[in-house]
Amino acid sequence: MNEEIREQVRQKYAQAIKSKSSCSSSTGCCGGRQEALNAITGNLYHADELVGLPEDMVSASFGCGNPTALGNLYAGETVLDLGSGAGLDVLLSANRVGPSGKVYGLDMTDEMLEEANANKQKSGLTNVEFLKGHIEDIPLPEASVDVVISNCVINLSTDKDLVFREIYRVLRPGGRVAVSDVVTTKPIPEKVRNSMLAWAGCLAGVLTRDEYAVKLSNAGFENVEVVVTRVYDLTGPGVREIVLGVTDEEFEQLNGSIISSFTRARKPTVRLNAGIDYTIRPAQAEDLPAIEKLLTASGLLAIEVAANLKNFLVADYAGVIGVIGSEYVGQAVLLRSLAVDPACRSVGVAEALMTEAMKRAKTAMATKVYLFTNTASGYFTNRGFQSIERDQVPSEFLNSRSVSTCCSLASTAMTLELE
Structure with missing residues (x-):
């Protein structure tokens, strides 16, 4: 991965969690101002989901969706959250899979991991473990996870093909992908692609819906579905400042093309034969x-x-x-x-x-x-x-x-x- 981009992203998220304030652009990621966050991350989580969790966890969440609500999780399953941040989706998943299940949260930022472990202690949940690492090199064994979730993180990687291959590797046969992420309906201007601030703001690295589906299919997944959940208005506060250099016409064309999506996919099963294999x-x-x-x-x-x-x-x-x-x-x-x-x-x-x-x-x-x-x-x-x-x-x-x-x-x- 481009180390300069990775370091920019890491610094922005570290700064955000230290201040417990938004690092958000209009898409919910790091790069803009607080006003932009509320319209995106608001109303993603129901109050009854948050019972028993630290009160300030939602304000420290920089996601663009709620993968735990849209993806089916069952008792006893093992779940991995890529880019787990302060741990909100990890703790929600831990409640869903119960004490017989296990949830891992993976993040590259020390400050986020420190906050996540503090939230784990406050919640009293014991079926949770936070890991330090990169989503392009997941520190878990092959076929060790039932479900991989992620919330507005995969777009931050410059090697999404590798990310999807890693997800495929750690999933068990029949394992599921449940990912909220930012995608686009049209190509992003090159000026935005080259903006370091736009990378941290979840704009520079976005794929089109079709590209997202194709890359998952190329990694080996089946039943791939990319569903639109929100369309972002980029004219709000805090957005234009992270796409400096684009013309008014380019910005107008960009507006309405950035969307939040929920993606489902499944790793093919390896069917066992009764009487032969067991x-x-x-x-x-x-x-x-x-x-x-x-x-x-x-x-x-x-x-x-x-x-x-x-x-x-x-x-x-x-x-x-x-x-x-x-x-x-x-x-x-x-x-x-x-x-x-x-x-x-x-x-x-x-x-x-x-x-x-x-x-x-x-x-x-x-x-x-x-x-x-x-x-x-x-x-x-x-x-x-x-x-x-x-x-x-x-x-x-x-x-x-x-x-x-x-x-x-x-x-x-x-x-x-x-x-």
Whole structure:
């Protein structure tokens, strides 16, 4: 990376966090004045998201979006925030993935890391770790992360191809990208590209929407989607001063072309084959500790597992990597406790467990399947399940400890007729 640009960016962000004031241009990054920040970073975070976090964290956030709200994060996942700053998105992610998950924040600025660690201590969250480094050289092992997020940072890099390759490297198969960033609808004038102040202001380094998508695809990602979230008015205070040298006509053409975007992408899965790469088998007594550990890591309660172990199946891949349980009442079956090790998600293990559990239910002469879910109603709908009212579930299931203790009233009840 161009070291002069990197040092300019580092100095601007260090100065900003020291003063706890905006280093913002109209795009939310370093380079302009406070007035420009409010219209961009305002209303990105809901008050209920910020409960329990240090009160001044939002004012010390220089992002252009809220990737934690737009990207799906699940209990037990490992998340990496590139350019984590004072740590707001890291701490929000830590709340989303829960104590069984882990969130890393990566930043190159000592002052930001100091502030982030102070905010971590204030929050009381323990599933967080801040790392020093560059987004072009991520200090994490290959295939160690489920989700990479970032907020108005990737545009600051002069080697975005390398950044996207690094993201691809650290993501597990099936891993996801959820990035808020500034992009443009038309090429940026060369005078702006060459402005050091415009680099720190998130203008000089922006890609077009199409370039962003193409670079992610070239890095190996699939299902790439770049969605516009805001269009910036560059005529406000603090902007013209960071694009010195452009004519009035060039500035007028530039206005309206700078936008905030949210980008989704996915690393392709490497599908495992049941019966070849791993086996689906009945759970054994010696599997119980691993099952309980996996359920806990997935944010599920291990209620009545030992008592019903004979009706549990595990996916075995040199150890338990997945589990599903069943409870029977007459010709009805309740599927429960479906969990897969984060390192083996999105490769077909959950599908194989579901298929085998349904096969065994049919063998047991069950005609109807029920389940409860908090986060996966879309997945089960795609498998043919339909949402129902809670009182349509057999009372024997509703009154069981596994349901009454583990399934809140907010969970979705679903059913499927077995053919």
